[in-house]
Amino acid sequence: xxxxxxxxxxxxxxxxxxxxxxxxxxxxxxxxxxxxxxxxxxxxxxxxxxxxxxxxxxxxxxxxxxxxxxxxxxxxxxxxxxxxxxxxxxxxxxxxxxxxxxxxxxxxxxxxxxxxxxxxxxxxxxxxxxxxxxxxxxxxxxxxxxxxxxxxxxxxxxxxxxxxxxxxxxxxxxxxxxxxxxxxxxxxxxxxxxxxxxxxxxxxxxxxxxxxxxxxxxxxxxxx
Amino acid sequence: xxxxxxxxxxxxxxxxxxxxxxxxxxxxxxxxxxxxxxxxxxxxxxxxxxxxxxxxxxxxxxxxxxxxxxxxxxxxxxxxxxxxxxxxxxxxxxxxxxxxxxxxxxxxxxxxxxxxxxxxxxxxxxxxxxxxxxxxxxxxxxxxxxxxxxxxxxxxxxxxxxxxxxxxxxxxxxxxxxxxxxxxxxxxxxxxxxxxxxxxxxxxxxxxxxxxxxxxxxxxxxxxxxxxxxxxxxx
Numbered sequence: 001x002x003x004x005x006x007x008x009x010x011x012x013x014x015x016x017x018x019x020x021x022x023x024x025x026x027x028x029x030x031x032x033x034x035x036x037x038x039x040x041x042x043x044x045x046x047x048x049x050x051x052x053x054x055x056x057x058x059x060x061x062x063x064x065x066x067x068x069x070x071x072x073x074x075x076x077x078x079x080x081x082x083x084x085x086x087x088x089x090x091x092x093x094x095x096x097x098x099x100x101x102x103x104x105x106x107x108x109x110x111x112x113x114x115x116x117x118x119x120x121x122x123x124x125x126x127x128x129x130x131x132x133x134x135x136x137x138x139x140x141x142x143x144x145x146x147x148x149x150x151x152x153x154x155x156x157x158x159x160x161x162x163x164x165x166x167x168x169x170x171x172x173x174x175x176x177x178x179x180x181x182x183x184x185x186x187x188x189x190x191x192x193x194x195x196x197x198x199x200x201x202x203x204x205x206x207x208x209x210x211x212x213x214x215x216x217x218x219x220x221x222x223x224x
Numbered sequence: 225x226x227x228x229x230x231x232x233x234x235x236x237x238x239x240x241x242x243x244x245x246x247x248x249x250x251x252x253x254x255x256x257x258x259x260x261x262x263x264x265x266x267x268x269x270x271x272x273x274x275x276x277x278x279x280x281x282x283x284x285x286x287x288x289x290x291x292x293x294x295x296x297x298x299x300x301x302x303x304x305x306x307x308x309x310x311x312x313x314x315x316x317x318x319x320x321x322x323x324x325x326x327x328x329x330x331x332x333x334x335x336x337x338x339x340x341x342x343x344x345x346x347x348x349x350x351x352x353x354x355x356x357x358x359x360x361x362x363x364x365x366x367x368x369x370x371x372x373x374x375x376x377x378x379x380x381x382x383x384x385x386x387x388x389x390x391x392x393x394x395x396x397x398x399x400x401x402x403x404x405x406x407x408x409x410x411x412x413x414x415x416x417x418x419x420x421x422x423x424x425x426x427x428x429x430x431x432x433x434x435x436x437x438x439x440x441x442x443x444x445x446x447x448x449x450x451x452x453x454x455x456x457x458x459x
Contacts, residue, residue, distance in 0.1 A: 005332065005337075006332065006333060009329060009332040009333075010329075013318070013321070013325075013329045016320075016321070016325075017318065017320040017321065020320050020358075021320055076318070076320075079318075079319065080314050080315045080316060080317055080318070080319065081312055081313075081314035081316055082316050082317065082318055084285055084310070084312050084314075084316055085310075085312075085316040085317075085330060085333075085374065086333065087284070087285055088283050088284060088285060088305060088308065088310040089305060089306075089330070089333040089334060090302065090305040090306045090333070090334065090335075091333040091334075224285065224286050224287070
């Protein structure tokens with residue numbers, strides 16, 4: 001029952017279930033598409049304006065879309081009380097958390113890969129800074145969203161209004177990461193400043209919160 | 225064999241003044257008892273008697289408010305989790321996966337990485353391991369059987385089964401009861417919560433009656449040469 005083995009088995013199981021139901025990815029895609037289309041009609045920006053506002057728009061769209069996926073994460077484990085089967089097993093609790101986080105990371109990255117071309121088309125986006133930096137920001141930022149999101153979604157599974165509780169708990173704690181994501185993205189798109197500071201801040205944020213979540217997850221898993 | 229176990233061997237479960245509160249309501253009120261290994265216990269009682277709560281505490285799904293218990297010689301349930309099988313009131317299965325996919329995943333949680341355990345467990349409860357249908361499309365009886373297979377696939381010494389016969393037709397329930405009898409005969413200890421006591425008459429070693437969060441009586445079944453000649457003695 002190694003952590004790695006159980007993580008892999010749980011991740012494969014979650015991906016298979018998502019592939020069959022497409023619950024999370026469909027909801028996320030629909031939500032993001034709505035944001036892209038509505039904002040593009042509302043603002044109708046020039047290419048220069050787009051570069052300045054796109055960082056905020058993109059990450060707000062991905063943040064709200066990620067919440068949809070995060071709420072689904074534990075819903076599957078609550079149906080038929082399957083989570084109890086995991087809790088009575090000798091499998092390490094952190095393996096469940098890591099698998100759920102990796103699963104959400106994959107879902108949100110897939111969403112970003114599908115939605116980014118639409119952002120580019122609708123907002124006439126052309127990055128002045130190097131694109132690879134955008135990819136680094138996207139990966140670090142996505143991890144920041146999903147690691148906390150998975151943890152707080154787990155924390156709220158036994159609350160009555162968990163769909164409301166998740167954003168209430170997640171958004172305040174994500175603000176530093178969100179600021180870093182938006183500023184780093186805007187810096188790369190406009191080419192006016194170096195995104196290095198924000199990228200480092202995101203990396204530190206990811207490490208700190210991943211460690212805290214791993215330390216506390218067993219407690220919230222067994223809280224009843 | 226049932227009824228011939230050494231009752232002086234160390235108990236599988238020892239409950240010491242166990243209490244569980246939900247808010248101000250006491251679901252379990254100071255239960256102290258011990259249970260010998262290799263026996264099939266049938267736990268009976270009205271709704272709200274505390275049966276499921278007691279089972280959830282012993283399975284490690286819930287902390288007692290007061291008191292303590294020893295499970296398979298330890299107070300740390302996680303240490304012996306691989307030796308315990310738990311079947312909840314709900315099926316504890318993924319609807320989106322097939323029966324074998326479910327069992328393959330849960331076997332992995334117990335460090336079993338080939339399909340033999342899952343296949344054997346499915347065959348034991350009378351299900352076809354080749355059945356590709358997703359669990360969401362199973363009948364209630366099939367779900368219960370698969371749920372039992374999930375609980376026993378790692379060959380646990382102690383099985384905690386919460387209403388395994390609910391929503392199961394009489395014939396399937398009898399089959400399941402017979403399976404439990406055979407498993408007990410292999411030396412396993414089984415706790416079954418049920419409202420269908422007659423189903424367990426032929427296989428039970430002891431009936432444990434609960435009411436208002438307490439064990440009010442225990443009836444030991446002294447089995448003769450045949451199941452029909454079994455006699456209950458209350459203690």
